[in-house]
Amino acid sequence: MASVNIRSVVKTFGETHVLKRIDLDIRDGEFISLVGPSGCGKSTLLRIISGLEQQSGGSILLDGATVDRIRPRDRDLAMVFQSYALYPHLTVAENIAVPLVMRRLNTTERSLLGTLLPSAKAKRKEIAGEVGRVCDALSISMLKDRKPASLSGGQRQRVALARAMVRKPSAFLMDEPLSNLDAKMRVQARGEIAALHRQLGSTFIYVTHDQAEAMTMSDRIAVMMGGEILQVDTPDQIYQMPLDLRVAEFIGSPKINVLQAALTEGDVLSFTFADTANNRVQAAFRPEAARLAGIANAPLAGVIHHIENLGADLFVQVMTAGGNLVVVRCDPGGIRPAIGDKVGIVMDEARLHVFGTDNRRIEGSYRLEAPL
Amino acid sequence: MSLSASQNRAGLALIAPASILAIIFLIAPLSSILVLAFTDYQLGDRSLRFIGFENFQALIDDPVFWKSLSNTLIYSAVVVPGSMLLGLVSALLIDAGTSLRSFYRTAFFMPVMASLLAMAIVWEFMLHPSFGIVNTTAKALGFASHNWLKDGDIALYVLAVIGIWQSFGFNMVLFMAGLSAIPRDLYDAAELDGTPHAWERFRLITWPLLAPVAVFVAITSAIRSFQVFDTVHALTQGGPNKATEVLLYTIYAEGFEFFRSSHAAAITIVFILLVVSVSLLRFVSLKKNGEGA
Numbered sequence: 001m002a003s004v005n006i007r008s009v010v011k012t013f014g015e016t017h018v019l020k021r022i023d024l025d026i027r028d029g030e031f032i033s034l035v036g037p038s039g040c041g042k043s044t045l046l047r048i049i050s051g052l053e054q055q056s057g058g059s060i061l062l063d064g065a066t067v068d069r070i071r072p073r074d075r076d077l078a079m080v081f082q083s084y085a086l087y088p089h090l091t092v093a094e095n096i097a098v099p100l101v102m103r104r105l106n107t108t109e110r111s112l113l114g115t116l117l118p119s120a121k122a123k124r125k126e127i128a129g130e131v132g133r134v135c136d137a138l139s140i141s142m143l144k145d146r147k148p149a150s151l152s153g154g155q156r157q158r159v160a161l162a163r164a165m166v167r168k169p170s171a172f173l174m175d176e177p178l179s180n181l182d183a184k185m186r187v188q189a190r191g192e193i194a195a196l197h198r199q200l201g202s203t204f205i206y207v208t209h210d211q212a213e214a215m216t217m218s219d220r221i222a223v224m225m226g227g228e229i230l231q232v233d234t235p236d237q238i239y240q241m242p243l244d245l246r247v248a249e250f251i252g253s254p255k256i257n258v259l260q261a262a263l264t265e266g267d268v269l270s271f272t273f274a275d276t277a278n279n280r281v282q283a284a285f286r287p288e289a290a291r292l293a294g295i296a297n298a299p300l301a302g303v304i305h306h307i308e309n310l311g312a313d314l315f316v317q318v319m320t321a322g323g324n325l326v327v328v329r330c331d332p333g334g335i336r337p338a339i340g341d342k343v344g345i346v347m348d349e350a351r352l353h354v355f356g357t358d359n360r361r362i363e364g365s366y367r368l369e370a371p372l
Numbered sequence: 373m374s375l376s377a378s379q380n381r382a383g384l385a386l387i388a389p390a391s392i393l394a395i396i397f398l399i400a401p402l403s404s405i406l407v408l409a410f411t412d413y414q415l416g417d418r419s420l421r422f423i424g425f426e427n428f429q430a431l432i433d434d435p436v437f438w439k440s441l442s443n444t445l446i447y448s449a450v451v452v453p454g455s456m457l458l459g460l461v462s463a464l465l466i467d468a469g470t471s472l473r474s475f476y477r478t479a480f481f482m483p484v485m486a487s488l489l490a491m492a493i494v495w496e497f498m499l500h501p502s503f504g505i506v507n508t509t510a511k512a513l514g515f516a517s518h519n520w521l522k523d524g525d526i527a528l529y530v531l532a533v534i535g536i537w538q539s540f541g542f543n544m545v546l547f548m549a550g551l552s553a554i555p556r557d558l559y560d561a562a563e564l565d566g567t568p569h570a571w572e573r574f575r576l577i578t579w580p581l582l583a584p585v586a587v588f589v590a591i592t593s594a595i596r597s598f599q600v601f602d603t604v605h606a607l608t609q610g611g612p613n614k615a616t617e618v619l620l621y622t623i624y625a626e627g628f629e630f631f632r633s634s635h636a637a638a639i640t641i642v643f644i645l646l647v648v649s650v651s652l653l654r655f656v657s658l659k660k661n662g663e664g665a
């Protein structure tokens with residue numbers, strides 16, 4: 001069990017600033033995801049927490065105590081690597097036993113002759129028992145004597161998880177552990193890791209670039225971009241109250257619709273650019289916060305460009321007069337629009353997000369400009 | 373599956389260049405050696421006679437041959453572990469260091485590329501009994517000086533040291549290639565798994581993953597050490613009193629100094645058997661590894 005506090009952590013590689021003053025407080029037992037596009041510094045932050053990478057500034061606290069001068073092995077963390085990093089020449093059982101062998105046996109007991117010592121034998125027997133229990137818990141007992149090369153991606157991922165679990169560390173660090181699995185396996189593994197977290201109750205820090213993984217598994221999500229954390233919140237808050245346009249765009253699929261707009265009379269959003277010069281903002285709404293309507297009463301209008309039928313949802317892409325592609329979710333049970341139709345788009349005013357030109361959220365309630 | 377006639381012809385045409393080269397450069401010389409070993413041919417003779425195993429019988433009775441064979445094996449027994457260990461240690465050090473990597477790599481590889489004959493002369497100067505740097509240094513440090521190349525008890529080992537110096541760079545490059553193929557993630561995982569120090573990481577990851585390279589290095593080193601000739605020829609000519617007589621040097625002396633070609637051919641056969649048996653070891657170890665994986 002451990003809380004993790006990241007205090008003003010900075011990391012530079014030569015001239016490039018990979019992390020720019022990261023502050024993050026992770027609670028004991030929490031499942032937090034670090035999510036962001038490729039190259040935003042997620043892995044670097046995780047490696048700094050683990051101690052594998054040294055930060056250029058700031059500190060890491062585990063359970064309130066700074067660990068900056070403590071070696072990775074002594075931080076009581078376990079890590080699951082994207083590549084799984086299984087020892088290729090060892091069997092599954094031997095792989096899982098390594099963390100225990102390294103910590104419980106002394107140098108003599110680990111040596112070739114030392115295996116004959118009664119104390120080594122007793123410890124190895126005890127370790128084998130624990131390895132067996134972990135294997136049972138992850139249902140990989142039948143793989144114990146196989147080498148990693150003969151395992152499937154999903155099986156390797158479980159072995160890596162087992163190796164991390166066996167020592168009962170105070171926190172788990174995971175760097176995109178599912179990115180080598182196919183889509184179906186990933187959904188299944190998502191559920192398993194979340195269940196594992198509930199069962200173990202340890203702190204999980206989970207790095208991913210897949211917003212769906214972050215949304216489905218986490219207690220809280222930290223959205224990172226360009227070496228900064230833009231927002232830390234629950235999945236619901238992140239989705240419904242993005243504080244930054246880049247967060248809004250990164251979370252949610254299909255992507256949120258963003259249109260250039262102008263604020264008139266304080267709280268009226270206009271998509272027509274009569275007064276372009278001042279009060280420019282960016283208006284955003286999710287596909288499910290809009291619906292198709294007749295042209296007559298709609299603040300936006302356009303021609304249907306493409307229809308994505310996902311079975312449960314129909315995502316209609318509309319090319320507006322201004323040249324923007326707007327996606328609207330429709331119910332496949334209703335009237336089916338057709339490509340080429342001229343339609344209007346009506347948004348739910350309560351679910352409109354407005355961002356300034358600096359991408360920051362502008363809080364308020366807005367009305368849409370009455371149609372022309 | 374049966375092949376059509378045209379496929380057959382195409383196949384033959386494709387293997388023809390390789391087979392012709394193999395016949396000219398490999399099979400023909402080897403078989404003529406094999407034939408020669410069972411005759412009484414001497415260089416310059418106009419005729420020859422088959423004499424069965426007489427040449428081999430003569431070898432068994434020849435103390436020089438036995439001396440030569442045992443010298444070769446002793447030389448290998450020193451050079452193979454020596455050059456492997458030095459190659460491995462330098463590869464590990466270079467791999468762990470960050471700066472000057474390519475400098476060290478080039479510097480240590482230099483002896484491999486340099487002409488050994490030219491280098492032998494340098495060694496001869498360094499080992500010179502009265503003004504060589506080795507003896508002057510030994511004296512300065514209070515050690516006894518030796519006539520390194522003329523002392524029958526140590527000359528072979530001096531040659532072995534030169535052999536190690538000459539070949540460890542090659543092994544180092546092979547080990548470095550092997551090291552670079554080991555994923556860095558494994559070392560990170562090992563650190564989090566609690567390996568206490570570098571030696572334990574070496575035992576857990578580096579050595580097992582380097583094992584196939586090590587087998588390859590051992591076998592190529594062994595074969596190359598069997599072929600030691602240049603330093604012997606340049607520095608000791610097999611002396612003093614046959615103390616540094618090695619197989620290849622004996623073959624050379626028999627064939628080109630005493631012109632007993634058939635006798636030389638018989639020793640060559642023994643030499644080839646030695647090389648082939650070591651190569652077979654590699655084959656066996658590869659097979660074992662293949663099954664283990």
Ligand SMILES: Nc1ncnc2c1ncn2[C@@H]1O[C@H](COP(=O)(O)OP(=O)(O)OP(=O)(O)O)[C@@H](O)[C@H]1O
Nearest residue numbers: 013016018036037038039040041042043044045209
């Ligand atoms: N050792 C290094 N030397 C120099 N630059 C580095 C080093 N490691 C990472 N970087 C840079 O730091 C930035 C962040 O890298 P990082 O691996 O943390 O990204 P990431 O968010 O994990 O991306 P991905 O989703 O692709 O894994 C990248 O621009 C990368 O090029």
Ligand SMILES: [Mg+2]
Nearest residue numbers: 042043044175
């Ligand atoms: Mg990464």
